[in-house]
Amino acid sequence: MTDALTQHYRLPDGVLALRTVQGMDLPELPEGATPVTPEEYAAELAALKVQQEEYRARLDAEDQERVRGDYDALRELGVPEATAARITGYRGGEGA
Numbered sequence: 001m002t003d004a005l006t007q008h009y010r011l012p013d014g015v016l017a018l019r020t021v022q023g024m025d026l027p028e029l030p031e032g033a034t035p036v037t038p039e040e041y042a043a044e045l046a047a048l049k050v051q052q053e054e055y056r057a058r059l060d061a062e063d064q065e066r067v068r069g070d071y072d073a074l075r076e077l078g079v080p081e082a083t084a085a086r087i088t089g090y091r092g093g094e095g096a
Contacts, residue, residue, distance in 0.1 A: 008041040
């Protein structure tokens, strides 16, 4: 049985990719792809994960701000607290 070989590379459009094959040799990289080390691949993947988490946190904060604004507007119109919370999804200090 042959060992699995893994190849890390970047496609011409900047996308990181990897493939694992069984055999004695790695196939040629796709046209225009450049090899990256496993360490570079892992570091870039980790950086992308951090960016994604920051993006999600920003979206959550924006959504919470919008929900709070909607809740406050309803309360100013005299809508009862429980009703305003139910309509908007606002949950006080817990976030949306």
